[in-house]
Amino acid sequence: MATVDLKDVKKVYPGGVEAVKGVSIAIPDKELCVLVGPSGCGKSTLLRMIAGLETISAGTCSIDGKVVNAIGPTERDIAMVFQNYALYPHMKVYDNMAYGLRNRGMPKDEIDKRVRTTAETLELAHLLERRPRELSGGQRQRVAMGRAIVRSPKVFLFDEPLSNLDAKLRGQMRVEIKSLQRKLGVTSVYVTHDQLEAMTLADVLVVMNAGLVEQLGAPLDIYEKPASTFVASFIGAPPMNLLPLRSGQLEGAVSLPAIPANAATIGFRPEDCEVGADGAASEGGLRLMARVLGVEPVGAESFLYCEAAGGRIVVRVPGRTAVAVGDQLPVLARREKVHFFGSDGKRV
Amino acid sequence: MIDNSPIRTFIAHLVLVLGILIVAFPIYYTFVASTHSLQTILRPPLPLLPGDRFVENYSEALFGGVGRIGGVSVATLLFNTTVVALGIAIGKIIISLLSAYAIVFFRFPLRMTFFWLIFITLMLPVEVRILPTYKVMVDFGLIDTYTGLIVPLIASATATLLFRQFFLTIPGELVEAARVDGAGPWRFFWDILLPLSRTNIAALFVILFIYGWTQYLWPLLVTNRNDMNTIVIALRKMISFADADTEWHLVMVTSMLAIVPPILVVVLMQRWFVRGLVDTEK
Numbered sequence: 001m002a003t004v005d006l007k008d009v010k011k012v013y014p015g016g017v018e019a020v021k022g023v024s025i026a027i028p029d030k031e032l033c034v035l036v037g038p039s040g041c042g043k044s045t046l047l048r049m050i051a052g053l054e055t056i057s058a059g060t061c062s063i064d065g066k067v068v069n070a071i072g073p074t075e076r077d078i079a080m081v082f083q084n085y086a087l088y089p090h091m092k093v094y095d096n097m098a099y100g101l102r103n104r105g106m107p108k109d110e111i112d113k114r115v116r117t118t119a120e121t122l123e124l125a126h127l128l129e130r131r132p133r134e135l136s137g138g139q140r141q142r143v144a145m146g147r148a149i150v151r152s153p154k155v156f157l158f159d160e161p162l163s164n165l166d167a168k169l170r171g172q173m174r175v176e177i178k179s180l181q182r183k184l185g186v187t188s189v190y191v192t193h194d195q196l197e198a199m200t201l202a203d204v205l206v207v208m209n210a211g212l213v214e215q216l217g218a219p220l221d222i223y224e225k226p227a228s229t230f231v232a233s234f235i236g237a238p239p240m241n242l243l244p245l246r247s248g249q250l251e252g253a254v255s256l257p258a259i260p261a262n263a264a265t266i267g268f269r270p271e272d273c274e275v276g277a278d279g280a281a282s283e284g285g286l287r288l289m290a291r292v293l294g295v296e297p298v299g300a301e302s303f304l305y306c307e308a309a310g311g312r313i314v315v316r317v318p319g320r321t322a323v324a325v326g327d328q329l330p331v332l333a334r335r336e337k338v339h340f341f342g343s344d345g346k347r348v
Numbered sequence: 349m350i351d352n353s354p355i356r357t358f359i360a361h362l363v364l365v366l367g368i369l370i371v372a373f374p375i376y377y378t379f380v381a382s383t384h385s386l387q388t389i390l391r392p393p394l395p396l397l398p399g400d401r402f403v404e405n406y407s408e409a410l411f412g413g414v415g416r417i418g419g420v421s422v423a424t425l426l427f428n429t430t431v432v433a434l435g436i437a438i439g440k441i442i443i444s445l446l447s448a449y450a451i452v453f454f455r456f457p458l459r460m461t462f463f464w465l466i467f468i469t470l471m472l473p474v475e476v477r478i479l480p481t482y483k484v485m486v487d488f489g490l491i492d493t494y495t496g497l498i499v500p501l502i503a504s505a506t507a508t509l510l511f512r513q514f515f516l517t518i519p520g521e522l523v524e525a526a527r528v529d530g531a532g533p534w535r536f537f538w539d540i541l542l543p544l545s546r547t548n549i550a551a552l553f554v555i556l557f558i559y560g561w562t563q564y565l566w567p568l569l570v571t572n573r574n575d576m577n578t579i580v581i582a583l584r585k586m587i588s589f590a591d592a593d594t595e596w597h598l599v600m601v602t603s604m605l606a607i608v609p610p611i612l613v614v615v616l617m618q619r620w621f622v623r624g625l626v627d628t629e630k
Contacts, residue, residue, distance in 0.1 A: 051524075051528065052527075053524050053527065053528075072527070073524075073527045073528045074527065074528070074529075074530040078528065079528065080524070080525070080528045082521045082524070082525060083521070084519060084521055085521075086519065086521035086522050086524065086525035087525075088522070088525075088526075088539075088540055089544065090540075090543040090544055099529050099531070099539070100528070100529035100530055103529055103530035103531055103535060104530055147525075147529075
């Protein structure tokens with residue numbers, strides 16, 4: 001259907017604030033690209049520039065090989081799902097979905113066919129005569145999706161579409177969006193601040209920070225090899241444990257793997273820790289003594305909040321745990337699960 | 349209330365009933381007077397019950413014409429006043445909708461300047477600018493025309509501000525969704541903004557209709573011919589200083605007729621009016 005290409009795209013607001021400082025992303029056809037980052041990182045601005053709702057200050061945005069910088073949102077052939085759904089409150093569900101088609105001058109019977117087919121897909125058929133305020137949050141979300149799908153555009157744009165739903169519904173819709181996107185094969189850009197959504201939905205994951213791309217790649221590659229301390233602490237929950245190195249040493253560590261010369265921070269994920277293991281497993285790995293400050297059992301796993309090597313770390317242990325607050329524990333991270341970052345925060 | 353003991357209920361109702369009596373009695377008495385002959389009215393005391401000349405008095409006023417205002421019938425006056433009140437209400441709503449739309453949804457040079465210019469006119473009511481306005485109307489030859497009666501009263505800073513405040517509450521996402529859906533400025537205005545504003549428009553219509561209906565100073569200045577008078581002006585002209593010259597029964601009939609249309613508008617649009625004042629329906 002379409003590719004989306006961003007080349008060195010910048011956004012400078014009048015007044016000099018630079019929201020996006022030069023971003024290049026190439027999204028292949030039919031793939032779902034997730035932009036993730038903390039609030040204010042420029043991800044929404046970027047999405048709105050692809051939509052044509054914001055002007056592009058520098059660089060080019062092309063859809064399907066055609067530069068669209070100077071083209072309005074209507075002609076870009078995109079559809080957008082908004083955070084607050086932005087349904088027309090005075091129109092019935094049917095008209096909400098049909099409005100975009102009518103504006104494009106599609107014949108009535110064709111509109112009717114499309115709206116009904118889409119409603120069928122989204123299980124909205126029985127709600128077509130209702131108004132948005134008579135719908136639940138999840139149903140409104142579906143209507144917003146329907147309004148985008150019914151147009152069969154070149155690109156879907158999602159602006160934090162699930163952030164207004166409760167946790168259970170969010171999980172359900174996440175799966176649905178993914179399968180729908182697969183089925184329809186429409187290139188999509190999805191903005192979220194939720195790293196779980198980002199990990200599960202993305203074909204291409206883009207981690208953004210302060211107007212720049214921190215890392216771009218497949219979600220699991222990013223998880224396994226975070227390019228910077230920022231990505232390491234943003235992707236994964238709870239975030240990666242990061243401890244500062246002082247002149248190549250970690251205070252209070254029992255044993256240390258070989259440390260690269262320019263490393264300033266050592267990192268390991270809570271889920272990569274082993275508690276109490278010794279002997280062969282610890283060979284060449286990181287081993288340190290930790291004092292437990294708090295225990296958080298969540299059922300399938302428990303999180304231990306500990307103090308170690310002059311910093312705070314989180315350790316994940318499976319299932320129930322007998323560990324109590326105040327215990328001293330040996331914590332081990334295998335060599336291949338230990339990450340090093342330089343003084344500029346970049347991976348070494 | 350929390351406590352509904354019979355005594356409290358009784359006192360509450362008593363106060364309400366007394367209030368209504370005080371407000372309604374003069375109107376009732378006007379109605380009574382409008383059903384008696386001139387002779388009965390001029391010979392005090394006026395009876396407390398309606399007389400037998402209801403049909404005669406009302407048909408004389410409505411269709412026959414009233415002597416003191418050059419034989420113009422009250423029907424003509426009602427028509428004039430309706431045209432003027434509707435013209436002012438609808439004109440004000442259209443103008444202020446459009447100017448609020450421009451100020452809220454478009455970015456153009458001097459946008460805030462225009463907003464403040466409109467705002468400043470709030471401080472210049474008709475009375476302050478009445479002489480220059482009158483001069484302009486004379487120069488345009490608009491004395492004794494509906495245009496002359498309506499146009500100077502149309503520009504409305506209040507309504508513009510009201511619509512501006514309402515438009516500001518419309519989420520930006522809705523505007524963007526419409527843009528993505530291919531709605532241009534006019535389509536957005538017509539398909540989305542107008543339907544969302546309908547309760548506000550209805551409430552404003554009621555207020556402005558009554559405002560237009562009760563205009564006194566401007567119609568007094570800008571109409572000379574009796575058949576172009578509005579009902580309020582005509583009422584004033586019907587009353588002479590000498591009691592015997594005044595056709596009091598017709599004055600009373602005209603008074604009664606003058607309050608019917610505003611009441612009708614309020615009653616018919618009550619549902620919309622209240623909704624427009626209390627909820628924003630979003």
